[in-house]
Amino acid sequence: MYLNIDAQKEMTYDAIVxxxxxxxxxxxxxxxxxxxxxxxxxxxRDVKHVEGYETAMKAPWELAHRGRxxxxxxxxxxxxxxxxxxVNEEHRYLFENDSKNPxxxxxxxxxxxxxxxxxxxxxxxxxxxxxxxxxxxxxxKEGISIDWPIRYKDLAPWxxxxxxxxxxxxxxxxxxxxxxxxxxxxxxxxxxxxxxKSEVMRKMGRTLTIGRVAHLTKPQSIHTALGRAAxxxxxxxxxxxxxxxxxxxxxxxxPAAMKTKxxxxxxxxxxxxxxxxxKKGRATGVRTIxxxxxxxxxxxxxxxFLNASAIPSASILMNSKSSRFPNGLxxxxxxxxxxxxxxxxxxxxxxxxxxFEDQYYFGRRANGVYIPRYRNWGKDxxxxxxxxxxxxxxxxxxxxxxxxxxxFGAAFKEEMxxxxxxxxxxxxxxxxxxNENNRFTLHPxxxxxxxxxxxxxxxxxxxxxxxxxxxxxxxxAEMLEAAGFKNINAYDNTKSNLGIGIHEMGTARMGKDPxxxxxxxxNQVHACKNIFMTDGAAMTSASCVxxxxxxxxxxxxxxxxxxxxxxxxxx
Amino acid sequence: xxxxxxxxxxxLLMGGTLSAPTLMAFGEGAAMPPTAGAAFSFTPAQQALxxxxxxxxxxxxxxxxxxxxxxxxxIELMLKDCxxxxxQQNFLDGLxxxxxxxxxxHGKKFMETTSAExxxxxxxxxxxxxxxxxxxxxxxxxVGDNVDKEVVxxxxxxxxxxxxxxxxxxxxxxFTSEQGATKALDYVPIPxxxxxxxxxxxxxxxxxx
Numbered sequence: 001m002y003l004n005i006d007a008q009k010e011m012t013y014d015a016i017v018x019x020x021x022x023x024x025x026x027x028x029x030x031x032x033x034x035x036x037x038x039x040x041x042x043x044x045r046d047v048k049h050v051e052g053y054e055t056a057m058k059a060p061w062e063l064a065h066r067g068r069x070x071x072x073x074x075x076x077x078x079x080x081x082x083x084x085x086x087v088n089e090e091h092r093y094l095f096e097n098d099s100k101n102p103x104x105x106x107x108x109x110x111x112x113x114x115x116x117x118x119x120x121x122x123x124x125x126x127x128x129x130x131x132x133x134x135x136x137x138x139x140x141k142e143g144i145s146i147d148w149p150i151r152y153k154d155l156a157p158w159x160x161x162x163x164x165x166x167x168x169x170x171x172x173x174x175x176x177x178x179x180x181x182x183x184x185x186x187x188x189x190x191x192x193x194x195x196x197k198s199e200v201m202r203k204m205g206r207t208l209t210i211g212r213v214a215h216l217t218k219p220q221s222i223h224t225a226l227g228r229a230a231x232x233x234x235x236x237x238x239x240x241x242x243x244x245x246x247x248x249x250x251x252x253x254x255p256a257a258m259k260t261k262x263x264x265x266x267x268x269x270x271x272x273x274x275x276x277x278x279k280k281g282r283a284t285g286v287r288t289i290x291x292x293x294x295x296x297x298x299x300x301x302x303x304x305f306l307n308a309s310a311i312p313s314a315s316i317l318m319n320s321k322s323s324r325f326p327n328g329l330x331x332x333x334x335x336x337x338x339x340x341x342x343x344x345x346x347x348x349x350x351x352x353x354x355x356f357e358d359q360y361y362f363g364r365r366a367n368g369v370y371i372p373r374y375r376n377w378g379k380d381x382x383x384x385x386x387x388x389x390x391x392x393x394x395x396x397x398x399x400x401x402x403x404x405x406x407x408f409g410a411a412f413k414e415e416m417x418x419x420x421x422x423x424x425x426x427x428x429x430x431x432x433x434x435n436e437n438n439r440f441t442l443h444p445x446x447x448x449x450x451x452x453x454x455x456x457x458x459x460x461x462x463x464x465x466x467x468x469x470x471x472x473x474x475x476x477a478e479m480l481e482a483a484g485f486k487n488i489n490a491y492d493n494t495k496s497n498l499g500i501g502i503h504e505m506g507t508a509r510m511g512k513d514p515x516x517x518x519x520x521x522x523n524q525v526h527a528c529k530n531i532f533m534t535d536g537a538a539m540t541s542a543s544c545v546x547x548x549x550x551x552x553x554x555x556x557x558x559x560x561x562x563x564x565x566x567x568x569x570x571x
Numbered sequence: 572x573x574x575x576x577x578x579x580x581x582x583l584l585m586g587g588t589l590s591a592p593t594l595m596a597f598g599e600g601a602a603m604p605p606t607a608g609a610a611f612s613f614t615p616a617q618q619a620l621x622x623x624x625x626x627x628x629x630x631x632x633x634x635x636x637x638x639x640x641x642x643x644x645x646i647e648l649m650l651k652d653c654x655x656x657x658x659q660q661n662f663l664d665g666l667x668x669x670x671x672x673x674x675x676x677h678g679k680k681f682m683e684t685t686s687a688e689x690x691x692x693x694x695x696x697x698x699x700x701x702x703x704x705x706x707x708x709x710x711x712x713x714v715g716d717n718v719d720k721e722v723v724x725x726x727x728x729x730x731x732x733x734x735x736x737x738x739x740x741x742x743x744x745x746f747t748s749e750q751g752a753t754k755a756l757d758y759v760p761i762p763x764x765x766x767x768x769x770x771x772x773x774x775x776x777x778x779x780x
Contacts (some may be wrong), residue, residue, distance in 0.1 A: 059760065060747040060780065067747075110678040188767030233762040235780075360771040363762035364780060398777040399746045399756075403739045406697060408628040409690070416742065417634075417755045419777045 008300065013039040013264070015562075016286055016301040018271045018316065021119025023535040023551040024307035025249030025257075026162070030559035031305070032260040036566075040263060041300055043270040043291060043308070044115030047094070047122070048423070049250035053240030055090045063089045075099070082110045083500060086123075091238040094122055102454060104443060109340075110499035111311065117267060118249040119309065120502070123238050126214040126246050127370070127391065128168045129545035130159050130179040134377075139541050142385050145339065145434040147511045148540045149521035152179070158553035165256075166247040166552065167223055169231075169367075170212030178209075178372040178545070184217045186210045187231075187367050191359045192394035192422050197369075199483040206374050206479070211391065213367040214247035214549075226255045235364035246366070253304055264438045268292055270450055273320040274329055274531060275305060282571075286316075289450045303530045303562050303571055307555070310340075310536035311440060313457055314507035317518075317525070318442050319453065330508070330525035335518050339434040339443055339509055340459040341542035342502035346493035347469050348390065349476035350425035351485030351498075360396065360419060368393035371426065371479070373544050375471060384467040386433065388544045390476060392426030400448035424480065428472030431544040433464050438498070459498050503547050505539035523558040530571045532559045611651040611659050620666055620682060621646055627693055627740040634755040637741055640748035646740045659729035665733020669696070693734075700734040752779035 014036035017027040026042045046052070060066050069077070069087040079098040080086040086095045096113035103111055114120045131289040133152040140147035156179075163182040171186035187210050189197060213329040215231040216223055228244035228251055238245055244251035257263040275298060278282045285300035314337050320329035330334050373387035373435040374380060397420030402412065439458035446454045469492055477490040511517025514526035519538050525531040534555040536547060543550075565571045577756030613621060629637040637643070650659050672692050673681040681689060707728035731739075745751040753760045756779035 059749065059754060061749045065649060065653055066743065068649070068653055070651075071655070182732070187765055191768035194768065231765075233765045234760070358771050360769055360775065361765070361767050362769055363759075363765035364778075365765045365767070377607070396777070399742050402742050406701065408693065408697070408738070410630050410632050413629045413636075416629075416746070417776050419771060420773060429763060 009440065010300060011285075012300040013037050014301060014566075015039070015303045015305065016041060016299055017305045017307055018286060018313070019043075019119065019306070019308035019535070020117050020254070020265065021114075021307065021309060021535070022124065022248055022249065022548050024119070024305070024553045024554040025121060025253030026552050027305040027307050027534065027559055028257040028263055028265075029253040030556050032257045032262040034559070034563040035262070036563065037262045038257070038264070040257075040265045041269040041271055041286065041288060041299070042115075042117050042119075042265065042267050043312075044117070044119075044267065046265070046267045047116045047118055047240070047250070049244065049255070050242045052117075052250075053242055054093055056236065056239045056242050058090065058239075065089050074224075079103075079111055082497070083112060083502075086112055090236070091123065092243055094240070095239070100449075102448065104446070104454050104456040106458035107457060107460045108374075108427075108497040109440075109459055109503075110497050111455075111457070111504070112499070112502045113309075114244050117265065118254070121163060121248040122240050122250065124548055126237065126366070126544065126548075127546040128163070128166070128170075128212050128214045128247075128549040129370075130181055131155070131543045131545060131550055132177050132179055134177075135541065135543040135545075138386065139434070144385070144541075145436075146509070146511045146513070146516050146540060149517075150508050154521075155550070155553045155557065158557040159549065162549065162556055163554040164220075165222060166214050166252060166549075167216040167219065167228070168212055168247075168549070169215050169217040171209055173209050173372075174370060175207060177374070177377055178207075178370075181212070183212070184215070185554060187213070187215075187217060189367055189369065190361045190365075190394055191338055191356050192353055193369050195356070195481040196394070196424065196479070200371070200479050204479065206371060208369050208371050211367040211370045215366060216245050218386070219285060220379065223252075226252060226312045228252065228463040231366060233363035233365060235366045237366050262484060269297070270452070271308065272296075272318055273454060274306075274316060274318060276322050276324065276329055276528065277412055278322060278324050281324075281528075289452075291298075291450065294450065303532065304564060305365075305555075305559070305562075306531060306533045306537070307535045310504040310507045310539075313533050313535055313537045314440075315442060315452075315455060317508065317531075320486065325527070330527050330531065331517050332527060333514060333516055335436065335509060335516065337507050338436040338439040339506035340438045340440060340457075341432045341434055341503075341505040341539065342498050343503050343542065343544065343546075344430045344432055344461060344465050344469070344496070344498070345427055345501055346496035347430075347472045347476075347490055347491065348392065348425060348427035349473065349480055349490040350423060351477075351480045351488035353394070353422040353424065353483075353485050355484075356422055365393075369426070375468075375475075382467075382471065384464045384471075386431040386464070386468070386544065387473050388428045388430035388468060390426040390428055392424060394422060394424035396420055424485065426476050426479065428476060429546070430465060430468050430472055431460060432498070432542050434509070435462055438462075440507065457499075483553075503536065503542070505536040505542055505547060508533050508537040509540045510538050511540060522561045523554060529565075532558050532562055603740070613647050616682075617663070618643060618647065618667055620669065620770045621737075623682060623689070624669070624693065624737055627689060628738055628741040629751075635750040637745050640742040640745050640750040642741050642748070645744035645748070646737070649740055649744070650736075654736075655730070658736060661730050661733050662736050665696070665737065668733070669693075672696070696734050700732050701730055703728060704735075746779065 017040045020042040077087040169184035172180040192537040231245040268291045318328035371390040399416040442453035508518035510519040625637035625642040669681040707723040757776040758779040
């Protein structure tokens with residue numbers, strides 16, 4: 001390859017961040033704010049804040065199929081269609097077309113991707129919970145997998161830091177199982193949810209609280225300075241929020257990084273590998289392929305943050321082969337690509353409630369209720385380890401109830417315009433244990449149109465998850481029953497696959513020992529200290545709470561450490 | 572990413588938390604014919620018939636009806652783009668059945684009978700559909716917080732029957748149309764706030780989203 005020195009200089013930055021999603025955005029913000037010149041490489045197109053949100057202001061009737069997926073999209077988005085919602089018309093344009101980005105499944109895996117500026121930070125459910133102290137110790141206590149190299153206290157100040165900036169609304173509940181944070185004012189429960197809250201506490205001693213969600217309810221100057229405003233309660237979040245009310249790269253971290261004038265965002269750059277200098281024993285940069293022109297270009301930096309999301313971040317290292325690392329960069333432990341975790345869901349209960357007929361609500365709350373874990377907590381002991389929480393909500397039914405009802409005509413129409421009865425659903429979010437046989441590999445010969453080897457998934461639920469699901473289903477029904485619900489329908493969609501939670505984790509886990517882990521306590525690749533990974537790949541176990549807030553905290557912590565080490569000339 | 576909120580978005584688009592099934596699932600191994608795709612269309616006579624059936628389900632009252640809201644063309648578009656060949660065929664068969672029933676009872680096509688006669692025929696179709704689904708052991712199965720599936724014995728029922736398709740698509744098409752959403756329901760594009768617990772006002776319509 002021809003490279004002149006000037007060109008190489010032009011392609012040289014202090015840091016390269018691969019990926020612009022939730023964790024990549026944070027890496028870009030933290031590193032630029034600490035004075036580094038940063039190149040953020042995004043494999044997809046640029047989706048600009050507000051103007052890039054194509055459907056954000058559309059009324060239902062402005063969508064040809066009123067939001068429903070059509071047959072052609074269902075074929076093209078063959079993985080996305082399994083979720084039941086990502087292929088819907090109003091936000092499909094922000095998800096990846098699976099036919100253009102194929103992958104292989106030894107065991108089925110629902111891999112839901114969003115390749116564009118902001119990535120899935122535009123599409124996430126925004127539920128934001130701290131892990132608790134036990135979450136970091138459970139592996140060691142139970143002798144499962146390996147121990148985390150960090151504890152809650154290592155992350156606590158960073159949770160504080162990212163919560164204040166992101167803007168997490170929620171209520172302080174004073175629970176060990178769900179540590180409180182720096183919250184924006186909580187959203188309100190509706191009257192049926194308030195009733196259920198008091199009943200499950202009174203009869204079962206369980207907590208129901210409003211979801212802790214990354215939405216501004218009372219923006220502070222730190223938020224308004226970036227152009228962010230309070231939630232408008234449209235609940236159209238997955239189209240992109242023109243108010244910047246929920247936390248996304250576009251609304252929050254990208255404008256903060258841009259303010260420093262030290263960020264360069266390069267779109268359409270697929271990172272194929274990390275460049276490794278055997279003499280220096282460190283990574284020198286990354287190789288990219290332009291997704292449109294296929295042009296190959298190398299970029300150089302002192303440090304590299306891999307934030308491409310769990311599977312691609314680990315893939316990049318697997319694909320970075322040298323004589324020093326014949327099985328992939330930093331893969332001496334053979335743990336790269338292993339221990340894929342997710343949260344298992346698709347199990348819970350719903351029911352109808354007679355009462356509160358004269359009560360309604362106003363606005364579409366972009367949030368639900370949360371019932372924190374209570375199983376295997378305190379004195380409770382089950383025939384499985386770990387636990388689960390529930391997310392759900394109560395609402396009054398609308399015309400949808402008419403589909404299964406008999407009748408038609410003027411009176412039927414009138415009834416359908418009226419407010420229907422109350423119902424409520426709660427769905428379990430269960431912890432998946434790390435298991436090194438749940439893994440992905442790169443196919444030896446099959447490649448995508450950019451010449452990158454195809455990802456092959458071989459991962460599934462284990463016995464612990466299956467046992468847990470029994471409680472997840474029965475407990476949900478019991479709680480609704482305790483609160484006086486009727487027509488309770490308990491469900492367990494046993495056909496759901498790993499991946500459906502869209503919380504891929506664990507493919508380059510953190511650990512104390514380079515023999516059994518890929519990353520150290522500061523998210524550095526053990527064997528190549530100037531590569532950091534702070535997305536889902538880094539997770540050593542999965543907890544039962546949503547992981548994104550933890551990615552943010554890990555990223556901010558690792559970025560501070562990296563800059564410190566750079567100053568000390570340790571990197 | 573959180574499923575609950577996203578699933579409730581689906582439900583909201585479908586008219587609130589669904590107490591009614593939204594998807595028909597068929598037993599293991601049931602071979603669904605591929606979509607007829609672009610080939611599907613109604614004749615002008617079928618178009619008129621579909622619009623008439625939709626208007627019977629959601630007639631014009633003090634608020635616009637299915638015809639005002641363009642439900643007929645919407646049903647044709649949805650069947651063509653979003654449904655499989657089996658459902659498309661069921662729908663066409665259902666339309667032919669309406670004429671057959673009208674001819675048998677009144678010696679003329681459905682569109683030539685009186686409105687009262689048409690209502691009687693549709694009531695008969697509804698009754699038959701209820702029986703049909705009962706015989707196929709329809710079971711409502713929860714697949715998500717707000718998403719239900721109906722599982723049926725696929726040997727006894729091939730695809731969603733005509734009347735269920737007509738009714739679901741009419742309700743969906745009407746209440747998500749500009750006419751239906753803004754005139755028959757309470758459409759609030761930007762609420763700006765959330766009040767969790769407020770008295771239901773007299774005459775309050777359900778929210779459109």
